[in-house]
Each structure stands twice: as structure tokens, then as C-alpha cells.
Amino acid sequence: DTLYCVTAYAALFSPNLYNRVNTVRRGTTQVNWGYAITPSFIEEALRIWPTILDGNIYDAWLVEMVSDGRECIFPDLSRTRHFGVGLNAVGMEVERFYMPMDLVKECGITLTNLDKIPIQNWTSHISESLKEAEVLNVNPCDDGVFANLRKGSYVLPYYLAIEEDGMYYLNSYMIIGECLGFWALSESGWHEGVTKVSITAGIDVYFIGVPESDYSHFLKPNATVWNYLQLPLEKRNKVTIQSRNFYSNITEKIFDKIRRNSYVADLCFDVFATT
Numbered sequence: 001d002t003l004y005c006v007t008a009y010a011a012l013f014s015p016n017l018y019n020r021v022n023t024v025r026r027g028t029t030q031v032n033w034g035y036a037i038t039p040s041f042i043e044e045a046l047r048i049w050p051t052i053l054d055g056n057i058y059d060a061w062l063v064e065m066v067s068d069g070r071e072c073i074f075p076d077l078s079r080t081r082h083f084g085v086g087l088n089a090v091g092m093e094v095e096r097f098y099m100p101m102d103l104v105k106e107c108g109i110t111l112t113n114l115d116k117i118p119i120q121n122w123t124s125h126i127s128e129s130l131k132e133a134e135v136l137n138v139n140p141c142d143d144g145v146f147a148n149l150r151k152g153s154y155v156l157p158y159y160l161a162i163e164e165d166g167m168y169y170l171n172s173y174m175i176i177g178e179c180l181g182f183w184a185l186s187e188s189g190w191h192e193g194v195t196k197v198s199i200t201a202g203i204d205v206y207f208i209g210v211p212e213s214d215y216s217h218f219l220k221p222n223a224t225v226w227n228y229l230q231l232p233l234e235k236r237n238k239v240t241i242q243s244r245n246f247y248s249n250i251t252e253k254i255f256d257k258i259r260r261n262s263y264v265a266d267l268c269f270d271v272f273a274t275t
Contacts, residue, residue, distance in 0.1 A: 034080035151202030160209025
């Protein structure tokens with residue numbers, strides 16, 4: 001079995017991207033809020049459930065210690081708002097990633113791509129998409145760099161390696177996420193090192209982590225791999241500034257909220273009235 005959960009939370013949502021209401025995908029992610037897991041997975045977790053808290057966060061613990069490489073099904077557009085503030089989610093992250101989340105409030109929506117979710121079908125789907133995609137050699141943080149493309153599928157390879165402690169080296173990926181406004185502080189949302197985002201209804205971009213992604217072999221040996229830390233100093237400084245734009249805009253909105261006397265009441269309304 002290659003799945004361990006179904007979650008209603010859209011792990012790759014960004015207000016800057018196009019998100020389909022009637023499609024789901026599979027990938028590495030925590031269960032987040034609003035999820036289903038199987039009885040057999042619950043039994044697995046209970047067999048090794050820690051007796052001392054020791055800083056453990058249940059959803060992170062489930063994916064790190066129990067999932068064993070299995071993935072979750074999650075929607076392009078969220079049905080729940082993940083709103084946990086405390087041990088590992090500070091207020092700024094909540095404002096950046098969770099509060100801007102668009103929610104689907106309708107029920108009875110027919111999902112149109114469930115046939116692609118089994119692992120063999122999903123692998124074939126990703127593989128075929130990558131074979132047909134055009135490889136890009138661009139700065140992913142430049143304004144309009146993707147929106148100005150003609151309709152079609154594209155690939156942007158970025159540098160992804162494993163560090164000595166076994167963790168992914170995510171510097172380049174995090175910068176891409178900052179520039180496009182999606183969560184890239186971990187591998188949450190990707191499938192085997194491949195992250196698909198839709199710029200518009202007709203423009204799909206696949207970010208492949210090279211060399212660690214299992215799909216790296218679809219790239220030609222001479223393909224340019226975008227590596228933030230290998231950029232010349234002037235370009236790296238430019239990208240750093242570009243990556244902060246989304247963060248700065250969110251920060252300014254936070255200050256606008258704080259200036260309002262009704263800030264706390266508005267926050268509670270935003271959370272509970274739309275969840």
C-alpha cells in the first residue's frame with residue numbers, strides 16, 4: 001500500500017496560482033486538519049506511540065515515524081483551514097500560508113481525476129507529462145516569467161540533495177516557494193521530488209529536484225539545474241530580494257489588521273466562520 005491518508009487540506013495552495021476545484025493529487029504531506037486514515041494505520045501508530053511528549057507534534061510524527069514513505073491524497077483547493085498555532089507554527093506562518101487559504105464551501109463536487117490516483121497510474125501520468133514538457137532555463141522569481149509562457153507543460157529543474165543528517169537540502173526549493181507563494185519549507189506536497197503548480201488554466205510547471213528525484217532521468221544530461229547558492233552574487237542578491245516580496249506584502253497586511261480595534265474579533269470570525 002502506497003497511501004496512508006486522505007486529507008481535506010490543500011498542501012500546495014497559493015493565492016498566486018491557479019487551483020482546480022474538482023481535482024486531487026497524491027504526495028508527501030502531513031495529515032493536517034480534516035483527514036481520514038485506515039484502521040490498520042492507526043494500529044501501526046499505536047504500537048509505537050510515544051509515552052512522553054518530548055516535543056512531538058502528532059501530524060509531523062505520523063509522517064516521519066509511521067508513514068514509511070507512503071503518501072496522502074489531497075485536493076488542489078482546500079476544504080479545511082489548517083490553523084494550529086503553538087509548538088511549531090508561529091503567527092507569521094499562519095498569516096503567510098494558512099489564513100490566505102481559499103476554501104471550497106460547496107458539497108457534492110465530482111472529482112474528475114480519481115482514476116489517476118493509484119500509484120501505477122500516477123507514475124505514468126507524471127512520466128508522460130514530463131516527457132511532453134519543455135525544459136526551462138529561467139529565474140523562477142522574475143515577474144511574469146511563467147505567466148508569459150504559451151499554454152503547455154514545462155519543467156524547471158532545481159538542485160536537491162540529501163545532507164549528512166539525511167534531511168533534504170531545500171535552499172533552492174524554498175526560494176521558489178517564497179517567490180510563488182506556496183509552502184516549500186519542507187517536502188510537503190511533492191511526489192518523489194516533483195512539485196506541479198498551475199500558473200493559469202493552461203500553463204503547468206513541474207519543479208524537479210535534481211539529482212534526488214526519481215524523475216530526474218527524464219532530463220537531458222545538459223539540462224540547466226537552477227541552484228540558488230551557485231548563482232553569481234549579484235543575481236543571488238536579486239533573487240533574495242524578489243523572494244521577500246510575497247513575505248513583505250503579507251507582513252504589511254498583518255500590520256493593517258493589528259491597527260484595527262476589531263482585530264481579534266475579525267480573526268476569530270475568519271477562522272471559525274469559514275472552517
